[in-house]
Amino acid sequence: MEGTIVNVQKYSVHDGPGIRTTIFFKGCPLKCWWCHNPESISLKEEIMSCEDKCTNCGRCIKICREEAIKLKDGNPFVELEKCKSCGRCAEFCISDAKEHVGRKVHVDELIVQIKKDIPFYEESGGGVTFSGGEPLMQGEFLNEVLKRCKKIHINTTLDTCGYSDWEKIDKIHDKVDLFLYDLKIFDEKKHIKYTGVSNKLILENLKKLSSLGKNIYVRMPIIKGINDDREHVDNCVEFLSELNILQVNLLPYHKLGMNKYNKLAKEYKLTGEEKPSDSEMREIAEKFRTAGIKVKIGG
Numbered sequence: 452m453e454g455t456i457v458n459v460q461k462y463s464v465h466d467g468p469g470i471r472t473t474i475f476f477k478g479c480p481l482k483c484w485w486c487h488n489p490e491s492i493s494l495k496e497e498i499m500s501c502e503d504k505c506t507n508c509g510r511c512i513k514i515c516r517e518e519a520i521k522l523k524d525g526n527p528f529v530e531l532e533k534c535k536s537c538g539r540c541a542e543f544c545i546s547d548a549k550e551h552v553g554r555k556v557h558v559d560e561l562i563v564q565i566k567k568d569i570p571f572y573e574e575s576g577g578g579v580t581f582s583g584g585e586p587l588m589q590g591e592f593l594n595e596v597l598k599r600c601k602k603i604h605i606n607t608t609l610d611t612c613g614y615s616d617w618e619k620i621d622k623i624h625d626k627v628d629l630f631l632y633d634l635k636i637f638d639e640k641k642h643i644k645y646t647g648v649s650n651k652l653i654l655e656n657l658k659k660l661s662s663l664g665k666n667i668y669v670r671m672p673i674i675k676g677i678n679d680d681r682e683h684v685d686n687c688v689e690f691l692s693e694l695n696i697l698q699v700n701l702l703p704y705h706k707l708g709m710n711k712y713n714k715l716a717k718e719y720k721l722t723g724e725e726k727p728s729d730s731e732m733r734e735i736a737e738k739f740r741t742a743g744i745k746v747k748i749g750g
């Protein structure tokens with residue numbers, strides 16, 4: 452069985468316990484304004500264009516069989532509706548100005564890569580983390596890789612936005628040792644505005660996982676002017692204090708993914724100035740601590 456991934460990151464230390472191999476799946480049902488991995492949102496393979504590296508040699512225009520690359524303001528521009536994501540332009544660009552994002556991978560190939568890092572997992576108490584994008588978008592593939600990991604006793608972590616039919620989660624939760632579960636915005640209308648979907652399913656699924664006694668770290672991105680207000684924080688503290696979770700991780704907004712939007716011809720809707728101050732982060736953390744919830748600033 453095959454799935455589509457963006458990449459496999461080795462020796463990761465922020466995606467669960469110990470040293471981990473993190474597999475970034477392609478495809479996500481949400482479109483968060485602050486997403487720093489916009490290349491993982493579409494399930495389709497894509498081309499990222501870096502104007503700074505382009506020498507305007509014109510090779511990509513000639514090489515594209517779909518005639519999907521045209522000159523726009525003197526620069527080669529990919530017309531997404533015509534592009535078939537074949538990757539030829541990236542392959543033939545000698546300036547690395549085009550990058551082919553996403554590739555199909557077979558479960559067997561992933562397991563071979565994962566097995567190579569077993570000594571690191573054993574040494575550090577690490578394992579494999581499934582991230583993205585949203586791994587549950589490719590539920591069957593995820594289930595298959597998880598099954599194979601558990602067969603060889605590898606620790607597994609699932610980084611998820613929680614927006615999925617319960618049936619998919621129900622199929623895999625017994626093979627996941629730790630959930631990194633995103634809680635982005637508590638108010639439903641605001642959630643729809645900033646992520647494109649309702650949060651009802653996300654909150655329900657979190658409650659269900661909690662009632663099953665699963666190991667859960669809740670991850671909350673904190674974005675100034677969007678979800679750092681008192682009312683939002685209080686609502687989250689109240690909701691989470693009723694659940695059975697191990698820890699909350701507060702993740703201050705950063706603008707590291709901002710320039711990828713340009714490369715993908717996508718609009719970045721924030722200003723890049725939405726990072727909360729250290730003192731704001733400490734104040735928010737204190738609210739969780741006061742409610743008896745273990746909290747950490749950062750991943």
Ligand code: SF4
Pocket residue numbers: 504505506507508509510511512527543544545546547548549
């Ligand atoms: S092949 Fe690369 S360097 Fe040449 S025009 Fe295309 S993107 Fe630019």
Ligand code: SF4
Pocket residue numbers: 498514515516517518519520529533534535536537538539540541
């Ligand atoms: S990926 Fe293929 S179809 Fe798309 S622009 Fe490049 S060469 Fe053309």
